[in-house]
Amino acid sequence: MKAATMRRFLSLHTWVGLIAGMALFIAFYAGAITVFSHEIGDWNRSATTTATADHPIARSQQLLDTLLEKHPQAAESVYLVLPGHHGPKPSAYWFEASTGQSRRFMFDQQHTLEEDAFGQDFIEFIYDLHFTAGLPKPYSTYLFGIICLLYGLALVSGVVIYAPTLVKNLFALRLGRNIKRLWQDAHNAIGMLSLPFHIIFAWSGAVLALGLMLLVPFQYLVYEGKLSSLLEKDFYGAPQIAAAGVAEPTLSVAELLRRGQAAMPGMDIEGLSYVNIDDANARVTLYGVMQQRQLNQMASVTLEGATGEVATTVAPQTMTPGMIILRGLQTLHFGNFGDVAVQWLYFLLSLAGAFLFYSGNLLWIESRRKRRQIAQPRRTRVMAALTLGVCLGCVAGVSAVFLAGALAPGMGKPVYFTVFLASIVWACVRKPARAGHELLWLCALATAAIPLAGWIGSGEHFIAAAMHGHWHRFFVDVVALALALVYWRMARATLRRGRHGDPHSVWALPS
């Protein structure tokens, strides 16, 4: 390849990396934790409140009836989540057509209906952080879709500039005096060895965040406005029907579940999606999982709401090709396959991915280092401050969300933004080496406090959790301690480098 082409791809890699890198760091760090969102969900509560309530189906019916009584308009579209895999209480999502928003309703402790906005606290907030960085939806989600495209460009250009020396360098990790060489080797090794994982995430992330928006140009430029009718079979299994305007009661939850189970034995039903409740043309789709030795295990049964007749069934083995690709990408993204082993693998690969973006920024700064003068260019100081503030602010902020989850429920979001923004300000006013050292200490302390906060919040420390067989709590606390140790070592290394390393650098601390 020509040297000029190589330089252009290096420039492309640098700039898309810098623009997308910090958002991707947040996505990957929060994403690593989101892998275990179901397991972490009950970490901050004592064990008694997490047990599934008695009569789960009757409770779900009650929730649906109460919601329709309070908000008759909700009959247009409700997704009712049964207690079980998704938490101990049923929840109902009303998709409000007039606003295009999904609103969630649950029962509070006194069994009165309450609206509970999604993504405000603890693990749900970290889940939202993963694809919004905590900014308002839906625009932040589209932004992350665009970030995914830039991520795709960074992957292609990274492979192009690295390919010529691939064989020689793939397993090289040159420990020696040249620290930049070591960081470059680590960046390349992680990038290349986890490349399949990154390709899947760039693609599936773009599909999840931007997929619906991408239909728009096709709808108008190619399909003459008829795209939705071509995709009906994929998305709904059967053509959609409009409300008849004639009242006819929809069958009960228990009856719908009985009929759905009969239509598809072996399906583990997780939720019911209602359209036009108590109308003659009401439709109810039951979603669940079915073990069929396929990548995705999603199954559904669509019933006529009034008569209970089966309109259509979809099993993993009978899906349309489009749905196999779409659900397959979703399954690969969420790690809903291969059970615990894949969850841990995804957790480690996500942390490695976060390191990839962090190290990329550090390499940019290192490449622009002035080797013969103490004063460093302004742009490298600014980039160092931003990288430290955003990345370490995210790490400390996420740990603080755990602390808030156990000690101050409901405060997750404000606590995160306080820590995150304060870290950025701190990184901007301090020298990079000082800020790095201090922010890493903050990360270490906040993360090390997680087991303590969990003990206060739930009344059970992690050794007791292990003895009682509460393995989720045990592993959250142990992983927190391990990460705290890593951040502490990094803090010490930053200080050591500042004092004893090459003084011609933003990372130097002149004594």
Added chain:
Amino acid sequence: MWARYLAAALLGLPLTTAIIGLLALGWPGDQTVTTLPWIMMAFPVWVTVMTLAFVFQTGLRAWAWLGGATVVSFVLLYGLKALDWIGVQA
């Protein structure tokens, strides 16, 4: 480099739409089955097209090739549709 970034940003999506549109409408079989798989391929194609902007020797050539390809693809798409060689089955 600015010309290339602009070419990638402005021509990437239109060219992708036209290429995928041609392939999806020209592909034999029931379009209720084949449409979604083709649209899912739009993201990899989009990234590839944007990468191409950095392959050509000058920014002007990048604009000429990608712009030309966009025009040709849309002319083909609407031309073949007008001739009824390809079309939307709905």
